[in-house]
Amino acid sequence: MPTLTSSSTSSLGDVLGLYSQRQEWSDVTPLPQYEEANPAAPIFYSEEYKDATDYFRGIVRTGEKSQRVLELTETIIRLNPAHYSAWQYRYETLLAINAPLDVELKLMDELAVSFLKTYQVWHHRRLLLTITRNPAPELAFIAASLKVDAKNYHTWSYRQWLLAFFNDDDLWAGELDFVDAMLAQDVRNNSAWHHRFFVVFQSGLREGETDRGRVIRRELTYVKQNISLVASNPSAWNYLRGILDANHLPYTRVEEFVKPYAASTQDTSTTDLVDLENPPPPRGAELPCAPAIEFLADIFEKEGGKDGVRKASELWRSLADEYDKIRKKYWEYRIREALQTVQE
Amino acid sequence: MTTANPNPPTPRPTPTDGFPTATSQTQAETEAILLKHIPQAGADAPVLAKSSHMQFLVRNLVQGFPARYMSQDASQPWLLFWTIQAFSILQVGLDPGNKQRVIDKTMAAQHPDGGFGGGPRQAAHLLPTYAAVCTLAIVGRSGPGGGWDQIDREKMYKFFMSLKQPDGSFLVAHHAEVDVRGIYCLLVTATLLDLLTPELVAGTASFIASCQTYEGGFSSSSQSYYTTDNVLLSTPRPPLGEAHGGYTFCALASWVLLHPFMEVEKDKPTIDARNLLRWLVNMQGTEIELGGFKGRTNKLVDGCYSWWCGGAFSLLEAFGVGGSREHIPSSTSEGEWDDADDSLFNRKALQEYILLAGQHPAGGLRDKPPKNSDAYHTLYCLSGLSAAQHHIFLSSARRDAILDAWVANPAASPDLADDIRKHVFADSLSWTEEEGGSLIVGGKDNRVNATHPVFNLTITHTEGLMSYFYKQTLPPRVKASSNS
Structure with missing residues (x-):
């Protein structure tokens, strides 16, 4: 299990300092969020967050896509994983600079566990997988995530997407055993029951599942x-x-x-x-x-x-x-x- | 066989059948906490602490949100909507100065290429687009600086179309995920702003239908398959994720909004309303859970599902499930319960959950004790309370009156699209509160405003915005009673 957590995240900022104090960012003009001094319902941002998002707005304005944008968006994502614009801009940057996606996926292994409940960590992973097209290692990763949160909606729907999208017999092969293992841990886990239904009845017929009479008898039992x-x-x-x-x-x-x-x-x-x-x-x-x-x-x-x-x-x-x-x-x-x- | 006990018997715990698992353990812990919130016999009726909730909302609006709301930085129009709509439900309007500040902040989130983002210079996204437009429905106005005329509708429509997928669904933002929340947000926005077209929603109803699971509720999304020449297959089209209260509300409300387009949909999609009803009623917790709603089978009750699940019953009624009480004599006075209440969920118990467990002693409402209150749960607990207090139904009399008063756009030819437009307008605005249909736990001081079952705006705010954008004058409302 990755050991980095959000508390070690801030040490990254502690070591390198605010973007406004870093020489290599001095060519970027930070952009404050609001023109007026006193907007309604303000959020009390931390200095670190305000600094990073000011620079992010500056980058979005110029349209720069570079290695340092990956660093900046990572800083923001670690402080607020629901910042979908940072994710979106990061994805476009990865493609634009042809960044190695295996490195990105490794980072995601860590972030997914830290920020299990956000849509974006799972969706970003999905975008990457659509390009790398190497779904097999994902099943074990998902299983490990479900150990932390056995009913996580995003994790389960990601697994279902992976199976349905790649639709590879080897991927499907272990799913009933997987459901058995999940239900053995908690027979009341409705996510696992839904997954079983998805595997058996809703995603087309596979080898060994074509005798529907037998399948129905098996499921009823x-x-x-x-x-x-x-x-x-x-x-x-x-x-x-x-x-x-x-x-x-x-x-x-x-x-x-x-x-x-x-x-x-x-x-x-x-x-x-x-x-x-x-x-x-x-x-x-x-x-x-x-x-x-x-x-x-x-x-x-x-x-x-x-x-x-x-x-x-x-x-x-x-x-x-x-x-x-x-x-x-x-x-x-x-x-x-x-x-x-x-x-x- | 009931006898008059001084104290009601302790409600029965959820059965564990002598086989505890993680689910039954967290369930038992929650029940132990909720049990402490069940009042003793002879206790005073529960009170909605309106003034402390008001203080909570005013503090957030005027002073601001504490640092933990940094996680909502990409949802700033939502923070405004949750706060402002909570005011509306509490029957409170804003002063002109604060209204203007809210309008200005909302408009700062509009994206130059159309739609609204989570804040200034954030990417456009369907969810904050809904929140921004609904906020403007409440505080905005026409004219310079009022917000309404500064919404770039043409670009918004282009933004919507740029998100459209071949299976009828929509991405929530560029490169982002597909899910029915986004579709709901798009359909509401397009309905309110007169942007709904057959082109925009082609195939969307089929996508919604494909998200219904075997349990009866709806999932976040579904997976589509295509033939080698890119023709969408009607099967398999598996739902991704289990039936869920939030997605179910969004799917069902979308279904209602798509109703005027069903005639022109190619494949005439259907949903299983009976199974949906069964799932919805089963989301209501038992007496030991104080009748709150949960969002999924074998999960815990949570105040926000008071709206996502409790609010869905009026929507179901629009399909004739549960039956409108349009013709039932309205002799009930407030605070009394009689047989005229033929709603399909336990309205009284839901109100008790919100009043007894949903209110935080320091103001604001919450998921469940001992959690803190927050802006999101404050609105959806109050909206759920509203849905449990009032009976809102689609009035055919009101629809006829609106259709009669419709003035066709002289520039447009009386084509199919304009006819659909007229029906979108009439369907949206014929939701009517049944006179005498209110059932208010704790007496009339606990009354909150009725809210539109599809949009979660007050009927007045909905009428104001829609009649402006559709350029229509609404006929006056006559009281909805058995005599009308």
Whole structure:
């Protein structure tokens, strides 16, 4: 892991001093931000930041693209990684002076970890990769970043972009194992569930994935086993719905699996039997589990007819009044909507 | 089976099923903190500390922002918008001197080649462009120095077109990323300033639709594929990133703004509104989370999603999901809850989250306790509070009145584009507050202004700016009740 942090950044400025005090920058005219002395809602900038951005505005005015611009933009980025204009100008400069992009990527390895939550570090990386076209080492880098922040939105979307953009079988090959490892760390990590869906269902067919019947069975088994580990995990329930919806399969396909999760008490008589198709709720589960009640209600609603709607409405009513009261309005809406279908 | 307890029972913690992970641990820590903010039985009704929030906003506007806001140096129009729009929601206007200072600072961020940047001499970017134009809607005016006539609309349009991608999306700035926040910001700006054209938005609705994930919410972006002769493939078009509250609001509001163009879109894109509704209602936290909203499945509640998620319900209603209450008799008086409230989220609980957990004791609003308040969360908590207090719907009566009063530009031929223009104008301005539809936790002193569900401006500010740029005079509003 890179050891440089933002605190060591300021030492760079300490050693070299402000741009206004450096001989090699004396040919640049710094440009203050505002003409008027007293703009509304000013930000109290540090001296170092004000100095660097004054010189940056001076550079933008002349349009200079040179090695020293890389230094200046790096200073600004380290002080404020969300300064998108500094990033944009840096990118144009890299191209203009034909700078070695492997050096730039090394710097990015460090900055990405320091400034994980900014859009720009990830996007700049993406621009570089589009040119270097060497995506393979990126997967390990991303995995390391996710160790620091397992749900970082930019990191996950960067990984998905990398896979989709280069669309290389070798890149895709390890993704299911990767998701397994992430979910083994935290089965509630919704970013990892979404990544699995992206890999399996949304990015085209790959070698070994063409037998869709087999893939669907594999995914159903996978998600059921995870629900039987943690019953009240909305990420896993959403994934289960996602599999069925994406493949136009009826929810009844998993009715037997779902029922014990919607029951108030665990049926202990059957827990010694191992049914791989229908793994039971975990021993410590708090039942009934609201997503299971909702799922069962959806099955009954689809069944239709007065009886189906009645059974679904009873379940919705139990959610509204007892198991998921915060969403009372929504469950009552579902009841009204369903009743309309049988009244017509 | 309810009995009158002196104290309500402690709300049930989120089940862990005896299997703790990092997610359930941070969840439990958050619940322990939030639990302390649940008032005892008999406690006074929660109060919106308007004057301390005002002091927070005035301090930021007049004295300035502390050094930690250096990270927002590339978002200066946002700092202004968050502050100024928070004033509007608190029903406070600025004096002419401060208005002028805000106009001048905003205009200093306009880029010579069109659009606005994060500050003077910063590159033009879609996000600060939205913030700048909306700020000018609130404090600006026509004439010299007023901002409105100094916006270079022609160059702005060229800037927008220069960001356009073959899949209908837009870069947020040159060499920058694509995401639906940028599209929302572009569409709002173009709608307000009468810059929306079929050329500008061709393919954009399909791009938005492609960002909906299996969970029902929307992601930041999607990946497109093309045939060897550069024809966009309709599949695969995978979303990049999981369903997220901020992106979902931007996608849904964009969808609403694109509505007048759907007829001319080639491939008639669709979204799954039922699945979206299901995802949205599930973003509301339970009683132990005080009914605040989260932004993603299995993440923590955060005050800003009061607007991004809580505010999205009015938008859904525009597609008939949830049903407008235009015809429901409005007999409710404020502070009372009755069956006429058929909104699909828990409006009362959301207000409680904002009032009990969202307010920082020293002024300003926040993500969650014990965090500090900041300009961003102050606006989006207040906007969310507004969305939970008021019921704003698309009034067909108002739309008809606006369409009737429309004066065609004599210079323009009555072509398709002008007809769309007319509908963009009418659709944008027919959002109407339902009389008697307010539900205000803590009583009428907690009331804040209603805000436009798409733009997050007050209806008055939206009307002022749009009627100026479309050169229209709006018919007077009649009260929206069951008799109208």
